[in-house]
Amino acid sequence: MDDSQSRQRRPLRSARWFRKDDLPGFVHRSTLSTVGWSREDLMTRPVVGILNTWSDINPCNLNLRALAEEVRIGIVEAGGIPFEVPLLSLSENIIKPSSFPFRNLLSMDAEECIRAYPFDAVVLLGGCDKTQPALLMGAASAGVPFIFLGSGPATPRSLTGGNLANATGVWRLVDQLRAGQVSKADFAAFECSIMGTPGHCAEMGTASSMSAICEALGVALPGSSLVPAVDRRRNHVAREVGRRSVQLAAAGSPSVDDILDERAFDNAITLLCAVGGSTNVIIHLLALAGRVGVPLTLDRFNEIGRRVPLIANVQPAGEHLTERLMTAGGVPALLKRLKPLLHLDARTIDGRTIGEIVETAEVLDPDVIRPLEDPVRAGETLVVVRGSLAPDGAVMKSCAAEPKLFRHRGPAVVFEDVQTIADRIDDPALGIEENSVLILRNAGPVGAAMPEWGMLPLPRKLLERGVRDMVRISDARMSGTAYGTALLHVSPEAAIGGPLALVRNGDIIELDVAARRLDLCVEPNELERRRQAWRPPERRHARGYRRLYDQHVEQAHRGCDLDFLRGADVESLPEGLFDGWVGGW
Numbered sequence: 039m040d041d042s043q044s045r046q047r048r049p050l051r052s053a054r055w056f057r058k059d060d061l062p063g064f065v066h067r068s069t070l071s072t073v074g075w076s077r078e079d080l081m082t083r084p085v086v087g088i089l090n091t092w093s094d095i096n097p098c099n100l101n102l103r104a105l106a107e108e109v110r111i112g113i114v115e116a117g118g119i120p121f122e123v124p125l126l127s128l129s130e131n132i133i134k135p136s137s138f139p140f141r142n143l144l145s146m147d148a149e150e151c152i153r154a155y156p157f158d159a160v161v162l163l164g165g166c167d168k169t170q171p172a173l174l175m176g177a178a179s180a181g182v183p184f185i186f187l188g189s190g191p192a193t194p195r196s197l198t199g200g201n202l203a204n205a206t207g208v209w210r211l212v213d214q215l216r217a218g219q220v221s222k223a224d225f226a227a228f229e230c231s232i233m234g235t236p237g238h239c240a241e242m243g244t245a246s247s248m249s250a251i252c253e254a255l256g257v258a259l260p261g262s263s264l265v266p267a268v269d270r271r272r273n274h275v276a277r278e279v280g281r282r283s284v285q286l287a288a289a290g291s292p293s294v295d296d297i298l299d300e301r302a303f304d305n306a307i308t309l310l311c312a313v314g315g316s317t318n319v320i321i322h323l324l325a326l327a328g329r330v331g332v333p334l335t336l337d338r339f340n341e342i343g344r345r346v347p348l349i350a351n352v353q354p355a356g357e358h359l360t361e362r363l364m365t366a367g368g369v370p371a372l373l374k375r376l377k378p379l380l381h382l383d384a385r386t387i388d389g390r391t392i393g394e395i396v397e398t399a400e401v402l403d404p405d406v407i408r409p410l411e412d413p414v415r416a417g418e419t420l421v422v423v424r425g426s427l428a429p430d431g432a433v434m435k436s437c438a439a440e441p442k443l444f445r446h447r448g449p450a451v452v453f454e455d456v457q458t459i460a461d462r463i464d465d466p467a468l469g470i471e472e473n474s475v476l477i478l479r480n481a482g483p484v485g486a487a488m489p490e491w492g493m494l495p496l497p498r499k500l501l502e503r504g505v506r507d508m509v510r511i512s513d514a515r516m517s518g519t520a521y522g523t524a525l526l527h528v529s530p531e532a533a534i535g536g537p538l539a540l541v542r543n544g545d546i547i548e549l550d551v552a553a554r555r556l557d558l559c560v561e562p563n564e565l566e567r568r569r570q571a572w573r574p575p576e577r578r579h580a581r582g583y584r585r586l587y588d589q590h591v592e593q594a595h596r597g598c599d600l601d602f603l604r605g606a607d608v609e610s611l612p613e614g615l616f617d618g619w620v621g622g623w
């Protein structure tokens with residue numbers, strides 16, 4: 039069914055507000071006449087919501103106000119009516135204790151906003167890490183056609199003129215500072231220059247990864263994700279998004295179900311692996327799949343990951359920033375390289391299939407977007423391991439880790455919380471050596487709202503000896519911009535009694551990446567004895583959203599969504615209740 043047929047058969051959702059000759063219709067239209075829309079406009083044009091996560095406490099999203107204006111122009115040009123609604127803005131580096139628990143809150147904000155207002159389609163404006171998955175999750179649950187538009191990558195400046203990315207550059211310089219290779223003065227100067235422009239982190243961190251996979255999922259316009267925030271071409275993309283959203287609004291198609299099926303998730307995972315993307319995206323894709331009833335599990339990441347090498351030469355696993363990836367052809371060119379591994383018949387919001395998009399794409403720089411046969415790095419980029427230490431799984435970004443540690447046995451050094459690490463990591467009494475396995479627990483979704491603490495710092499004495507990587511294990515997450523042999527998202531987490539809670543200093547931990555194993559080498563009887571003695575930490579939140587979160591958050595292998603948000607509920611306003619307190623004229 040094409041868009042015009044669909045338009046004839048399907049009444050607009052907004053008609054329930056505006057196209058009725060009754061008192062509610064009168065109230066709705068007269069209310070919005072205040073902002074300039076006439077009775078005739080409201081009774082004839084489709085309505086598009088612009089859900090904006092702009093805030094000046096969130097520099098990653100700072101250009102979204104300007105982009106919203108471009109989207110608005112595009113909507114009006116195409117004959118629609120735009121309404122912009124501000125949503126919760128999650129500023130990754132500022133929000134405490136972690137932005138992570140608020141992803142689900144923002145998703146509820148988005149879902150209920152879409153459901154409650156007369157939108158026939160919505161444009162989602164996100165940028166900083168959690169704003170993107172939250173908007174997708176909320177819109178997917180609301181079931182109204184949507185297009186995602188990101189703020190675009192920032193353009194970081196470097197003191198050295200090199201390719202120093204926003205956060206990856208920080209991690210590298212922190213290690214150099216601790217090793218005495220960078221002065222405090224140079225580090226302070228770096229602080230003043232690194233966040234040079236609006237836009238999200240410019241390497242393949244969580245925000246760039248999420249933005250790129252939006253194209254592979256089919257929910258963003260092709261080529262839109264990596265255009266820098268300060269590039270005028272992003273404004274042009276925004277206007278095009280506005281125009282396209284009116285077509286979606288009028289047709290009601292492609293719907294969420296048309297796009298977000300198993301093929302879309304497979305394509306997204308394939309792209310995620312090819313760009314060496316953030317491990318956080320694994321959690322977000324699991325949560326999004328849960329919203330639309332796609333039975334995605336961690337095993338699928340392993341199945342797909344075994345076939346996909348790193349072909350994008352982009353930091354943190356490669357050399358360049360995402361701007362080079364864009365000028366090399368962007369996501370469409372990456373998809374062209376990945377063509378044999380994709381579901382080419384998957385539909386996109388653009389109106390074309392992934393296969394049709396790939397046909398018109400071109401690789402413009404083969405050093406930046408490599409062929410599958412000549413990748414940046416052979417082997418998988420993301421792996422999922424299981425074993426007695428992580429029965430429900432743990433993940434590792436193998437393309438940003440040290441291969442010599444992929445098979446490792448070593449004694450555990452256990453930290454109960456992140457403050458203890460800060461206080462004691464350099465304490466000689468801990469006896470940490472190069473083959474030690476650093477463990478942080480109580481940092482999972484329930485224990486500490488899963489902050490990005492997974493790249494545990496190395497002891498100064500080892501940094502001074504030139505050690506740059508060790509096996510580190512936690513139930514926390516890790517920034518997509520970070521690197522190292524970090525086993526993350528251990529599930530079940532320590533705070534609910536997972537095996538991580540039972541590890542003691544000196545226990546032998548065994549990692550075997552090839553076998554996808556992570557084991558705690560302690561006799562079962564001894565583990566059972568420890569389990570009997572273990573007591574859960576006290577839940578800390580007595581009220582409000584954080585109490586709701588504590589009571590309902592799921593484990594990492596299920597995406598850390600709130601359990602009652604799984605599954606889509608496309609339209610839940612009963613007709614009688616919707617029409618309110620007065621019948622027709």
Ligand code: FES
Nearest residue numbers: 098166238239245
């Ligand atoms: Fe916002 Fe990195 S801090 S995207």
